[in-house]
Amino acid sequence: MAPPLYQTVINSIIAQIAAGDLLPGGMLPSETQLAHDIGVSQGTARKALMMLEQHGIVRREQGRGTFVTARTPESSLFNFFRLRPPDGRVIKPKVLEERIARRAATPIERETLHGTPTEVIEIRRVRSLLDRRGVMETSVISVDLFSGIERRSPLPSALYVLYQQAYGIIVLHADEAIRASVASIDEATSLNVKAGTPLLRVERLARDVLDRTIERRHSLYLTEDLSYMVRLD
Amino acid sequence: MAPPLYQTVINSIIAQIAAGDLLPGGMLPSETQLAHDIGVSQGTARKALMMLEQHGIVRREQGRGTFVTARTPESSLFNFFRLRPPDGRVIKPKVLEERIARRAATPIERETLHGTPTEVIEIRRVRSLLDRRGVMETSVISVDLFSGIERRSPLPSALYVLYQQAYGIIVLHADEAIRASVASIDEATSLNVKAGTPLLRVERLARDVLDRTIERRHSLYLTEDLSYMVRLD
Numbered sequence: 386m387a388p389p390l391y392q393t394v395i396n397s398i399i400a401q402i403a404a405g406d407l408l409p410g411g412m413l414p415s416e417t418q419l420a421h422d423i424g425v426s427q428g429t430a431r432k433a434l435m436m437l438e439q440h441g442i443v444r445r446e447q448g449r450g451t452f453v454t455a456r457t458p459e460s461s462l463f464n465f466f467r468l469r470p471p472d473g474r475v476i477k478p479k480v481l482e483e484r485i486a487r488r489a490a491t492p493i494e495r496e497t498l499h500g501t502p503t504e505v506i507e508i509r510r511v512r513s514l515l516d517r518r519g520v521m522e523t524s525v526i527s528v529d530l531f532s533g534i535e536r537r538s539p540l541p542s543a544l545y546v547l548y549q550q551a552y553g554i555i556v557l558h559a560d561e562a563i564r565a566s567v568a569s570i571d572e573a574t575s576l577n578v579k580a581g582t583p584l585l586r587v588e589r590l591a592r593d594v595l596d597r598t599i600e601r602r603h604s605l606y607l608t609e610d611l612s613y614m615v616r617l618d
Numbered sequence: 619m620a621p622p623l624y625q626t627v628i629n630s631i632i633a634q635i636a637a638g639d640l641l642p643g644g645m646l647p648s649e650t651q652l653a654h655d656i657g658v659s660q661g662t663a664r665k666a667l668m669m670l671e672q673h674g675i676v677r678r679e680q681g682r683g684t685f686v687t688a689r690t691p692e693s694s695l696f697n698f699f700r701l702r703p704p705d706g707r708v709i710k711p712k713v714l715e716e717r718i719a720r721r722a723a724t725p726i727e728r729e730t731l732h733g734t735p736t737e738v739i740e741i742r743r744v745r746s747l748l749d750r751r752g753v754m755e756t757s758v759i760s761v762d763l764f765s766g767i768e769r770r771s772p773l774p775s776a777l778y779v780l781y782q783q784a785y786g787i788i789v790l791h792a793d794e795a796i797r798a799s800v801a802s803i804d805e806a807t808s809l810n811v812k813a814g815t816p817l818l819r820v821e822r823l824a825r826d827v828l829d830r831t832i833e834r835r836h837s838l839y840l841t842e843d844l845s846y847m848v849r850l851d
Contacts, residue, residue: 464850464851465850467850469795471795557851558849558850558851559849559850560847560848560849560850561847561848561849561850562702562704562845562846562847563796563818563841563845563846563847563848564816564818564841564845564846565798565799565816565817565818565819565839565841566798566816567800567816581814583797583798583799583800583816584798585796585797585798585818586798588845606798608796608797608798612795612796612797612821613795613796613797614793614794614795614796615793615794615796615848616791616792616793616794617697617698617700617791617792617793617794618697618790618791
């Protein structure tokens with residue numbers, strides 16, 4: 386099934402952002418110009434711009450034009466990293482260890498990741514929070530979408546900023562399933578705690594602006610001093 | 619400090635909904651009529667209606683008028699109860715045990731609950747999910763806001779529907795802090811598991827349409843078969 390036409394426009398704009406042809410703060414062509422350049426109707430161009438605005442990728446200013454907004458490391462961290470101290474302030478996790486491997490996709494990875502990849506890249510990291518080991522996370526992404534990412538190691542702390550800047554993939558949503566568990570011996574060693582220490586176990590599916598599942602992530606959080614904080618509406 | 623005028627309008631409308639004078643699906647007076655009835659400017663009435671609409675309490679239909687939307691037990695459950703089986707479907711927890719007690723507020727309760735209450739009502743419940751004990755929760759609310767609630771026992775499964783229908787208090791937001799822990803001997807007995815079983819421990823502050831903290835809730839969830847599911851944007 387062909388994607389709707391406005392997605393073609395969205396893809397084109399995101400590709401330009403990813404390639405650095407459109408910089409954060411930079412102005413986009415007008416609706417009319419955009420429609421002409423890409424060969425779609427003005428209504429289709431308008432719909433694409435509205436969706437990009439809804440997702441916070443562009444900002445329209447009355448009488449001035451449409452501008453690229455940036456997904457900064459800070460906003461990415463704020464949205465997708467929910468561990469906070471009791472006062473709720475945002476803290477930045479540091480990467481202590483990183484291992485990147487290319488391997489065959491498991492059946493569930495092939496089934497859920499966009500493009501049904503046969504090969505994936507697995508990024509395992511141990512992070513510290515407030516100067517203490519607190520997070521073990523494993524991100525799994527498709528080799529096809531993230532070609533050559535293993536050669537960029539060490540990766541930046543905020544992976545989603547890299548996904549956007551280097552691959553034009555903008556993560557907008559994540560569904561997380563959270564469970565309580567206790568540390569296995571291996572996990573306890575990595576996190577420098579006793580086996581049997583309570584841990585939050587979080588399974589994430591991250592989706593991009595085109596609603597494609599582009600990452601599976603498994604995280605273990607030590608929640609002695611920090612909590613996973615969420616607002617329900 | 620006096621509340622802003624539009625909050626007076628919001629309060630008045632919510633009180634009418636709570637009293638049953640405005641039923642779900644019922645039409646509200648026009649902006650002009652509302653402004654006249656309550657004695658505020660039309661701009662103030664408009665602001666109040668806009669806020670009620672933003673919060674999903676009323677729905678405005680072009681050319682027809684403004685109507686009360688219902689917070690059904692289902693929508694309340696969907697928003698504020700996040701435990702789901704792997705397929706993500708909404709399941710309804712049943713109440714197995716309920717104990718309601720009136721007691722002095724602790725310092726933190728007095729400090730955080732609206733109206734700095736000296737006395738509170740504590741509602742402790744054990745719930746089952748998929749025919750198995752899975753949740754222990756303790757809700758603490760102010761005696762002043764929820765006068766006589768203890769005489770309504772057994773309370774309905776969805777407390778927030780009762781808060782709205784009997785007290786005119788509409789819960790719209792909840793901040794939750796989630797940690798992993800293991801069951802104490804008492805908790806294990808209540809949930810019919812072994813001491814040391816991993817449990818999610820969730821502290822909630824629930825706020826109403828006027829942004830008042832009206833409930834503190836502490837929940838323990840067994841997450842062997844179910845996960846706490848959340849969407850991040």
